[in-house]
Amino acid sequence: MGLSEKISLEIETAAHLRLSNDWDRLLARIRAMPGFESFLRPSPCTALLKYLPDSGPIVLINVDEHRCDALALRVGHENPLHIPLPNFSLKVAKDYHSRLTKRLVAHDLRAPGGSGDSGEIALEPERGGGLYGRKRVVDRSATHEILRGLWVCVVKPILDCLNFEKVDPASEMPPPRVWWCPTGPLMFLPIHAAGVYEGAETECTLDYVVSSYTPSLGALASRLANNRPIDEGISGIFLTSQPKAPGTVTISGTTEEVNSIHAMGLAAGVRVSKLEGDSLTVDGCLQNMEEFSSLHLACHAFQHAEDPLRSRFRFHNGFLELDQIIQRNLKNADLAFLSACQTSAGHKSLSDEAVHLAAGMLAAGYRRVVATMWTISDRYAPAVAKDFYQYLWSHRKEGSGSGFDGSLSAQALHHSLQQLRERLDDSEQSLLTWAAYVHYCY
Incomplete structure (x- = not known):
């Protein structure tokens, strides 16, 4: 090795050492700030057990x-x-x-x-x-x-x-x-x-x-740590069905599903709104997600294995992508019911298999998500949704006004799947019909 090469190597080594020291000092400054004590560290067991x-x-x-x-x-x-x-x-x-x-x-x-x-x-x-x-x-x-x-x-x-x-x-x-x-x-x-x-x-x-x-212990712990009341003016549910999106097979059951939920919501005195098909734009949906605490999407969905943030829901008027949702201010987000197929199906090619549309909605701020592990039946989906919301609205607390509360969503899905099980036999097809539905987080 020549003299010039040795000098170059020493300069490079010194630069790396300087950057390493700068990194350590920067981490020390950040970790000295309240609330950032564990920045870039695995969450300690005590933090997880706290919530x-x-x-x-x-x-x-x-x-x-x-x-x-x-x-x-x-x-x-x-x-x-x-x-x-x-x-x-x-x-x-x-x-x-x-x-x-x-x-x-x-x-x-x-x-x-x-x-x-x-x-x-x-x-x-x-x-x-x-x-x-x-x-x-x-x-x-x-x-x-x-x-x-x-x-x-x-x-x-x-x-x-x-x-x-x-x-x-x-x-x-x-x-x-x-x-x-x-x-x-x-x-x-x-x-x-x-x-x-x-x-x-x-x-x-x-x-x-x-x-x-x-998806992780931290995801649930953070929901519990930051559990705060939802703004009464935002509490409510926005519904949409997208049965005839271009380039996809018609899913007519989504119309029945959303109309049924909307009628039940009005009868229960819940603040509820719906837009269907061509009447809803992607920007309009994002706006309604900020104005309503909960969301019911009955549509086609696509997962992008290479870039999960490009995973999307297919509307008549375009695609609602996950990265668009995450960028919105959804501080009052409560429940997202994703009545589309395989919205909780990760992909084995990803470093974290729990990267899917359901996890993305949690990351966007929703406290709880109902999703599916594989394709759901256009015949049974309306019944599952109807039983789900009937349970929620029959268990509303007194004095709820027009607000929507998704805190019993896990019990509601459990109830609706039990109802579906009673209508089916225990054949493989029947098991795969109800087992597709899953509940995420709190």
Whole structure:
């Protein structure tokens, strides 16, 4: 190495050292500011335990090639409850994910792939099909095996350790709540629907708890830490259906869905507004999202695997993109009901599988989101939504005025899925119909 090269290397090393020292000093200044003590650090356990829901535990499930475990965080307990899951493995989780995806493709509930170089994935060709049927014993399918495996090896051991028991269907008390925070391939599996559905005696997660999901512990903790009243002038719900967006299959059930919700809202005295099809522009929707605390979108949706912020909802008059929503001032945002397909379906190509439209709406400020893991049925979606809002509005607090309160949305979705289950049998098609729906956050 020549003299000039040595001098150049010393100068470069000195520059790197100077930048490193500047970085350390800048971090020290930021962390000295109130509220920024943990800036660019993992949240300490004490911070996470400080803001826990009082109506049930958060269950973090870690799937690793060496072992699988769950950690339950409970209010009033200083330490997490460790729950070993010795009968589950990363290999099994990946196998379940692969097999479930094949079954979804077979039932036209998920597209087999993306759209080439754009990275955009159409989240539905249409909002599904299927028939109502009476309860009957059915033959075991791959989906039955997956849900049974999740129940026996993951969910039931966790519920047993938490001392949760099967709730009497005749009881007027709702089941306790659980927030699931899965990792890795478990993010693509319906933990909330795990259960045994063959034979005369069936049992599943719905029989024990009301399930919600959270993309991370911090996401839920921040909602609880910043839980503030919604401006009474903003409290209400905005609805839209977009049944005939250009270049997409007509989803006529969205019109029935929104009209039904709108009529029920008016009857309940709730502040509610709707715009349909061509009457709504993208800018108009964004404006209504600022003027109403809650949102119901019944439309087509697309997820962009390469750039999640370009994930979008398809309107008659253009695309409502996630990055447009995040840029708005939604400090009063409450509930977003995304009645579109696969709005909580992450993508395995992303470094964080929990990057999807539902998580994006949480990041935009919504406190709770109802979403779907795969394509939903255009025949059943209106019934699910109707039962959901009927539950919410029949449980309104006295003195609510015209405001809209989504705080019971998890219980409302639980109720509506139980209602749908009663109308269907336990065939694979029926299980995939109701198990698509999920609730996120508080």
